[in-house]
Amino acid sequence: MNPSSLAGRLRAETERADERRLLVLAGDRDAGFDAAYDVVETAGFADDGVTVVTEREGFRFERVHPKHAGDLLGTTRDCVVLDAHGEFSPNAVGRLVGAVDGGGLLVLLTPPLDDWPDARGGFDEYLAVPPFTVDDVTGRFRRRLVETLRQHPGVAVVDVDRDEVERDGLTDAPAATPRTTPAAPGDAVFPALAYESCLTGDQARAVRSLERLRGSGHAVVVEADRGRGKSSAAGLAAGSLAAEGRDVLVTAPGSRNAAEVFARARELLSGIGALAGERDDGDDESGPHLRTIEGGHVRFADPPTAATLPDGPDVLLVDEAAALPVRLLERFLDAPTAGFFTTIHGYEGAGRGFSVRFRDRLAESDLAVRDVHLAEPIRYARGDPVESWAFRALLLDAQPAVDPLVVDADVESVEYRDLTPDDLAADEHLLREAFGLLVLAHYRTEPTDLARLLDAPNLTLRALLHDGHVVSVALLAREGGLDAELRSEMYDGGRVRGNMLPDVLTSQLRDEDAAVPVGYRVMRIATHHAVRSQGLGSHLLQRVREEFAADVDWLGVGYGATPELLRFWERNGYRTVHLSTTRNATSGEYSALMLDPTSEAGRELQSRHTDWFLRRIEGVLSDTLRDLDPDVARAAIRATHGDAPLDLTDRDWQVVAGASYGPGLYGTAPRAFRDLAVRTLSDPDGPELSPREERLLVRKVLQCTPWDDVADALDYHSTGQCMRSLGNAYKPLVDAYGSDVAHAERGRYTE
Numbered sequence: 001m002n003p004s005s006l007a008g009r010l011r012a013e014t015e016r017a018d019e020r021r022l023l024v025l026a027g028d029r030d031a032g033f034d035a036a037y038d039v040v041e042t043a044g045f046a047d048d049g050v051t052v053v054t055e056r057e058g059f060r061f062e063r064v065h066p067k068h069a070g071d072l073l074g075t076t077r078d079c080v081v082l083d084a085h086g087e088f089s090p091n092a093v094g095r096l097v098g099a100v101d102g103g104g105l106l107v108l109l110t111p112p113l114d115d116w117p118d119a120r121g122g123f124d125e126y127l128a129v130p131p132f133t134v135d136d137v138t139g140r141f142r143r144r145l146v147e148t149l150r151q152h153p154g155v156a157v158v159d160v161d162r163d164e165v166e167r168d169g170l171t172d173a174p175a176a177t178p179r180t181t182p183a184a185p186g187d188a189v190f191p192a193l194a195y196e197s198c199l200t201g202d203q204a205r206a207v208r209s210l211e212r213l214r215g216s217g218h219a220v221v222v223e224a225d226r227g228r229g230k231s232s233a234a235g236l237a238a239g240s241l242a243a244e245g246r247d248v249l250v251t252a253p254g255s256r257n258a259a260e261v262f263a264r265a266r267e268l269l270s271g272i273g274a275l276a277g278e279r280d281d282g283d284d285e286s287g288p289h290l291r292t293i294e295g296g297h298v299r300f301a302d303p304p305t306a307a308t309l310p311d312g313p314d315v316l317l318v319d320e321a322a323a324l325p326v327r328l329l330e331r332f333l334d335a336p337t338a339g340f341f342t343t344i345h346g347y348e349g350a351g352r353g354f355s356v357r358f359r360d361r362l363a364e365s366d367l368a369v370r371d372v373h374l375a376e377p378i379r380y381a382r383g384d385p386v387e388s389w390a391f392r393a394l395l396l397d398a399q400p401a402v403d404p405l406v407v408d409a410d411v412e413s414v415e416y417r418d419l420t421p422d423d424l425a426a427d428e429h430l431l432r433e434a435f436g437l438l439v440l441a442h443y444r445t446e447p448t449d450l451a452r453l454l455d456a457p458n459l460t461l462r463a464l465l466h467d468g469h470v471v472s473v474a475l476l477a478r479e480g481g482l483d484a485e486l487r488s489e490m491y492d493g494g495r496v497r498g499n500m501l502p503d504v505l506t507s508q509l510r511d512e513d514a515a516v517p518v519g520y521r522v523m524r525i526a527t528h529h530a531v532r533s534q535g536l537g538s539h540l541l542q543r544v545r546e547e548f549a550a551d552v553d554w555l556g557v558g559y560g561a562t563p564e565l566l567r568f569w570e571r572n573g574y575r576t577v578h579l580s581t582t583r584n585a586t587s588g589e590y591s592a593l594m595l596d597p598t599s600e601a602g603r604e605l606q607s608r609h610t611d612w613f614l615r616r617i618e619g620v621l622s623d624t625l626r627d628l629d630p631d632v633a634r635a636a637i638r639a640t641h642g643d644a645p646l647d648l649t650d651r652d653w654q655v656v657a658g659a660s661y662g663p664g665l666y667g668t669a670p671r672a673f674r675d676l677a678v679r680t681l682s683d684p685d686g687p688e689l690s691p692r693e694e695r696l697l698v699r700k701v702l703q704c705t706p707w708d709d710v711a712d713a714l715d716y717h718s719t720g721q722c723m724r725s726l727g728n729a730y731k732p733l734v735d736a737y738g739s740d741v742a743h744a745e746r747g748r749y750t751e
């Protein structure tokens, strides 16, 4: 078959089967573009159904820069041409593969496939973080990708230099079975049209489950791969609920998903004659708003606003829940009843934050949880080979080992292993288990991370294996060891990629020498959920330390701080050096940075930053971190094991001791109380306070929260009781740290 007739045959097959095919045009870049034009013509695509993703310009089709490939998420195109010669990135593939409609083609322009793994492009530059250079980057990800292109069903490969078809990609797929319109169940409560509007049986099942949201105290969680119609299911439910007079608040991280929700709700309400009016979202920042004849509403609010449950909605629907910070999601649990719609196996590990952290909170909440899974794709037939190619090539569906294989793992049974990129590339099972564990345990793992794992020179992976299965992994990034020029660039605010800890210490904490020592930052650590809390994570860190202590100056970590994680790292010898002053956009948490020194230079670095952290934390908590969870503050300060400076004058001590044991007042010298608070919270051998007393110290004394709010937050009967408790909490501090003057003052009231 000649290349030009191939496109026509592929198109005929895709249309018949309602599937997509992937066509690789390998060879010279210009020849590839010429061939792509031929494909569009021969296959008979209309120009306005074609999108070209490239940094080049001057096409008669829609053209999207690779950096903006995300714009194609959720859109529907007949043909997408991805130019992989220039700024190719694995993420771009993941983002746009779902946009191609059944009957369409994804066209990939690549260098000759045999040369591609060793060719070096923009993505390799990106992986070459200082002090490494592009020569240190390897081509394993592309080698693996090429293998999948040559093996996976539904992928055609044409050598455009020789004008030869290497693989035709035809699968002889049977004709798609025509879709039947779902009917309303006999006892349906939602209008029949809500069911008849569904495009798949799965979608109708989801709508059926969403009927529960008519009552309060329910949570329905709808999970699906991309393009299964979950936003539309949300819209049909929203319209049905509002038709009965309910007030439905819809939120989503981006307006695109909300648009799908509102389109379906609007169609349904018009269809059953229940739409009373509509406010356009044109100039109105509060977003679209539908009103129904029965007095119901479907209205939009952005996530932070929605979290305040404005005007007390009856039902809250959260689309793309997985993309929202867990802190916000938790606040949504106060809604009377709620639906969460989330993508799993998305291009960027969306769904992870949701399943990793939010799931637990949901289970603990008062809401009765119901899960629905949508499997049937809307845009193309089930079993589409391009979707399964993307899952395989990008490991979108990588999973850790199944529970029975690892439940017996313990510190004695496991083997510590260096999982080299070669090991991973040669053993798909090992790669899937290791990557699956990393993905599941982190809220944001992208296809690009897979490429990093295989090719980036600064990364290295260590694992604990039980019977050959991965039970715990740690991904380490080598950082620091930068030359004077780079250090000064960093100090002056220049971004030096891939050096997170040295960068923060240098540029934000103004330490120009911080990037001299070399260390390994634990980028990710995860233990299989079936064997957590059995010491495996700690064991892995201990083995890592043994292996690297002689080579580097420090081990370090930076992560979204929770009290549990801070305790985990503290127990493993890591000490706090910084709390970030802005929240992580995805997790909603403030990051903690910690170091575990392994050499004299490392100890120097850690101790000067821990000391300084203890000096500045008072100011930070009273200003930038006023809203930090007090339990995070307690755990972060505790994890310094520091020696906070205590510089109280005699008069200060008289006030503190007088306020604890006598008639003195806290408000006359708050700074003295602050110093003492930091000292006691950081002192591993200090006096024992109850968790509530420690929270009182953080909220009132360090975060300067007004008395009434503190009393409220900590459940004191009255503000007076809260004030007396603060005095009492300082008694053991006066006893432990007080000077002679302090003790004399105490004596006046106790003897």
Ligand SMILES: CC(=O)SCCNC(=O)CCNC(=O)[C@H](O)C(C)(C)COP(=O)(O)OP(=O)(O)OC[C@H]1O[C@@H](n2cnc3c(N)ncnc32)[C@H](O)[C@@H]1OP(=O)(O)O
Binding pocket: 441, 442, 472, 522, 523, 524, 525, 526, 527, 528, 531, 532, 533, 534, 535, 536, 537, 538, 539, 557, 558, 559, 560, 564, 565, 567, 568
């Ligand atoms: C840089 C980063 O990656 S930070 C993010 C760390 N990774 C994650 O949060 C992914 C999900 N969590 C996990 O995979 C594991 O819980 C890990 C890696 C944090 C700990 O691994 P484990 O094998 O359980 O560690 P180990 O048994 O040595 O220590 C357990 C301790 O971790 C602490 N811990 C940390 N996170 C949690 C959590 N979410 N829930 C409960 N305990 C936790 C507890 O203090 C626990 O002690 P306990 O068992 O006495 O309650």
Ligand SMILES: Nc1ncnc2c1ncn2[C@@H]1O[C@H](COP(=O)(O)OP(=O)(O)OP(=O)(O)O)[C@@H](O)[C@H]1O
Binding pocket: 073, 074, 076, 098, 197, 198, 199, 203, 224, 225, 226, 227, 228, 229, 230, 231, 232, 233, 257, 260, 343, 378, 379
């Ligand atoms: N019942 C329906 N009626 C009309 N169009 C629908 C319906 N269900 C889905 N669609 C269309 O199918 C496509 C995917 O649907 P939707 O956006 O609801 O799915 P999703 O699972 O949220 O997808 P994504 O994750 O890609 O955003 C959209 O273009 C949408 O307009």
